[in-house]
Amino acid sequence: xxxxxxxxxxxxxxxxxxxxxxxxxxxxxxxxxxxxxxxxxxxxxxxxxxxxxxxxxxxxxxxxxxxxxxxxxxxxxxxxxxxxxxxxxxxxxxxxxxxxxxxxxxxxxxxxxxxxxxxxxxxxxxxxxxxxxxxxxxxxxxxxxxxxxxxxxxxxxxxxxxxxxxxxxxxxxxxxxxxxxxxxxxxxxxxxxxxxxxxxxxxxxxxxxxxxxxxxxxxxxxxxxxxxxxxxxxxxxxxxxxxxxxxxxxxxxxxxxxxxxxxxxxxxxxxxxxxxxxxxxxxxxxxxxxxxxxxxxxxxxxxxxxxxxxxxxxxxxxxxxxxxxxxxxxxxxxxxxxxxxxxxxxxxxxxxxxxxxxxxxxxxxxxxxx
Amino acid sequence: xxxxxxxxxxxxxxxxxxxxxxxxxxxxxxxxxxxxxxxxxxxxxxxxxxxxxxxxxxxxxxxxxxxxxxxxxxxxxxxxxxxxxxxxxxxxxxxxxxxxxxxxxxxxxxxxxxxxxxxxxxxxxxxxxxxxxxxxxxxxxxxxxxxxxxxxxxxxxxxxxxxxxxxxxxxxxxxxxxxxxxxxxxxxxxxxxxxxxxxxxxxxxxxxxxxxxxxxxxxxxxxxxxxxxxxxxxxxxxxxxxxxxxxxxxxxxxxxxxxxxxxxxxxxxxxxxxxxxxxxxxxxxxxxxxxxxxxxxxxxxxxxxx
Numbered sequence: 001x002x003x004x005x006x007x008x009x010x011x012x013x014x015x016x017x018x019x020x021x022x023x024x025x026x027x028x029x030x031x032x033x034x035x036x037x038x039x040x041x042x043x044x045x046x047x048x049x050x051x052x053x054x055x056x057x058x059x060x061x062x063x064x065x066x067x068x069x070x071x072x073x074x075x076x077x078x079x080x081x082x083x084x085x086x087x088x089x090x091x092x093x094x095x096x097x098x099x100x101x102x103x104x105x106x107x108x109x110x111x112x113x114x115x116x117x118x119x120x121x122x123x124x125x126x127x128x129x130x131x132x133x134x135x136x137x138x139x140x141x142x143x144x145x146x147x148x149x150x151x152x153x154x155x156x157x158x159x160x161x162x163x164x165x166x167x168x169x170x171x172x173x174x175x176x177x178x179x180x181x182x183x184x185x186x187x188x189x190x191x192x193x194x195x196x197x198x199x200x201x202x203x204x205x206x207x208x209x210x211x212x213x214x215x216x217x218x219x220x221x222x223x224x225x226x227x228x229x230x231x232x233x234x235x236x237x238x239x240x241x242x243x244x245x246x247x248x249x250x251x252x253x254x255x256x257x258x259x260x261x262x263x264x265x266x267x268x269x270x271x272x273x274x275x276x277x278x279x280x281x282x283x284x285x286x287x288x289x290x291x292x293x294x295x296x297x298x299x300x301x302x303x304x305x306x307x308x309x310x311x312x313x314x315x316x317x318x319x320x321x322x323x324x325x326x327x328x329x330x331x332x333x334x335x336x337x338x339x340x341x342x343x344x345x346x347x348x349x350x351x352x353x354x355x356x357x358x359x360x361x362x363x364x365x366x367x368x369x370x
Numbered sequence: 371x372x373x374x375x376x377x378x379x380x381x382x383x384x385x386x387x388x389x390x391x392x393x394x395x396x397x398x399x400x401x402x403x404x405x406x407x408x409x410x411x412x413x414x415x416x417x418x419x420x421x422x423x424x425x426x427x428x429x430x431x432x433x434x435x436x437x438x439x440x441x442x443x444x445x446x447x448x449x450x451x452x453x454x455x456x457x458x459x460x461x462x463x464x465x466x467x468x469x470x471x472x473x474x475x476x477x478x479x480x481x482x483x484x485x486x487x488x489x490x491x492x493x494x495x496x497x498x499x500x501x502x503x504x505x506x507x508x509x510x511x512x513x514x515x516x517x518x519x520x521x522x523x524x525x526x527x528x529x530x531x532x533x534x535x536x537x538x539x540x541x542x543x544x545x546x547x548x549x550x551x552x553x554x555x556x557x558x559x560x561x562x563x564x565x566x567x568x569x570x571x572x573x574x575x576x577x578x579x580x581x582x583x584x585x586x587x588x589x590x591x592x593x594x595x596x597x598x599x600x601x602x603x604x605x606x607x608x609x610x611x612x613x614x615x616x617x618x619x620x621x622x623x624x625x626x627x628x629x630x631x632x633x634x635x636x637x638x639x640x641x642x643x644x645x646x647x648x649x650x651x652x653x654x655x656x657x658x659x660x661x662x663x664x665x666x667x668x669x670x671x672x673x674x675x676x
Binding site: 002049050082106108109111112124126138178180205206207208210211234236238246247248249250251252253254256257258259260261266269271302303333334354355356 | 456457480481482483484487488490491520522533534535536537538539540541544561563564565568588590591592593594595598615617618619620621622624625626627628629630631632636637657658659660
């Protein structure tokens with residue numbers, strides 16, 4: 001789960017990492033109250049889980065009430081790389097002397113946490129040449145390590161001491177909240193030599209959420225995603241018109257790739273888990289029936305242990321119950337494939353021996369309908 | 371260092387050669403019970419199960435114990451497979467490693483990263499191998515199946531398959547089998563960000579220990595395991611054919627595609643990055659699972675001409 005900036009900053013504040021004074025709202029009525037309390041000038045920042053907000057105009061300076069009335073609604077309806085504004089953070093402007101970069105992230109290859117730091121901040125870290133990289137095991141950062149990193153970044157005196165404190169607190173957040181990433185970019189040195197986190201990005205390990213009820217308030221899932229999760233499925237909604245369903249994340253990704261290669265447009269990624277039963281497939285079809293843009297369903301099931309007839313039963317039941325009335329293009333490997341084909345004769349579900357054939361048929365059908 | 375193949379098969383002359391004893395943790399759960407029966411049907415020598423509160427009972431004729439130390443003491447098994455829910459994985463895995471288990475197959479999905487890292491650390495101290503979490507397990511066709519994979523796609527032979535995904539391991543092996551490329555071993559490393567046996571380690575174990583003509587690596591987006599492996603193939607001048615597949619080319623960035631480990635941040639973990647590193651290592655990447663045997667045949671043919 002990726003936290004929004006203001007959510008990450010609320011964690012920072014809780015752990016004593018300095019942040020600028022700011023207030024968050026989701027409508028202009030509350031926004032006006034926040035503006036009055038904060039006082040002009042300030043920065044209006046769209047809260048959305050995506051980078052590059054500044055360039056896209058989703059972060060703007062605001063000098064007075066007239067500007068506020070124009071800019072607040074404008075930023076509220078911004079969409080950047082497909083992500084909508086979820087809330088608006090009004091934040092006091094900072095007198096920035098220098099921008100730094102600091103993060104702790106889960107280094108999968110090395111199987112440890114790793115610090116990345118740089119004396120150049122405020123830009124994408126990938127583009128920075130002078131990166132300082134330190135592996136820190138399970139995430140704990142002692143004062144000596146933090147000081148060495150700070151010195152390598154060219155810090156000294158008061159900013160160095162503050163940096164050491166901030167890095168150790170960031171490490172504490174990473175460990176205690178089970179984050180895969182905790183990043184401050186930029187971390188700014190202000191005119192008075194104080195050090196402040198001007199932005200924040202924190203990604204929490206989804207699998208650890210059962211231990212973090214305190215973070216639930218930040219969790220935002222669509223109704224469909226919630227329902228999918230309850231059924232033990234993984235769902236990612238996409239922009240196209242063909243729903244892609246299968247058992248196993250790898251297999252569904254693979255199906256998505258092949259569909260896209262052939263000019264098809266996936267409407268979703270739906271993994272019903274390793275097994276496949278009449279119930280799970282029926283539930284998957286029910287979920288898909290609630291997605292308006294879907295015009296057809298592509299199914300790729302690797303049976304093995306599962307009999308394909310149990311899956312065929314689910315399709316027939318879904319048509320009978322009028323859960324779906326969509327064409328289905330299915331590939332099911334496994335036992336009793338011939339019997340399944342016989343069962344589905346005359347229904348809107350067509351069965352194919354290979355996924356390639358199913359994809360071709362699906363794409364042709366979608367193109368026919370424009 | 372413990373040796374995977376010695377644990378799984380043993381040496382000729384061992385009284386349990388090709389019949390190594392295995393313990394199932396969580397044997398009475400729906401999933402564990404079903405797959406115990408499937409593994410027994412394949413010929414895997416399951417000697418004990420563990421479910422707290424059910425000690426003294428039997429499942430499919432297999433005696434159930436209260437704790438791992440009881441089960442290990444009674445059977446001498448060095449291999450265990452875990453089926454407990456993710457929340458209970460850490461304690462089950464610690465119990466297994468503390469009881470002397472040397473090969474731990476970790477089936478559960480949704481294990482927190484912190485717990486996986488704790489187990490990786492403990493396994494190092496105990497000189498044990500952990501496979502998973504979120505793995506389908508390992509199968510040596512015709513000899514032993516420790517996992518949840520169906521038996522049908524796999525055939526005995528001389529190609530090794532290493533996979534980050536379960537169903538894709540079945541799919542690719544099935545495609546290999548119908549093209550008459552049987553498998554010497556199929557190794558699921560798991561779909562999580564942290565693997566008990568990372569890709570490179572699985573690769574090295576197999577190149578040294580298995581009778582192989584070539585290796586197929588089934589990967590997906592997320593992390594940099596494929597990139598590291600490609601560099602490793604270059605550095606160690608591995609000269610047998612390697613063919614790869616990568617799922618997730620069409621996936622959007624910053625979205626977790628089912629597997630906890632299948633997520634792209636910027637270029638980190640992208641399919642393009644993996645494909646270009648594989649190209650440097652002279653490893654062809656199949657566009658779809660059915661293309662794997664064709665690429666492999668091409669590579670083997672080239673090897674023969676040389």
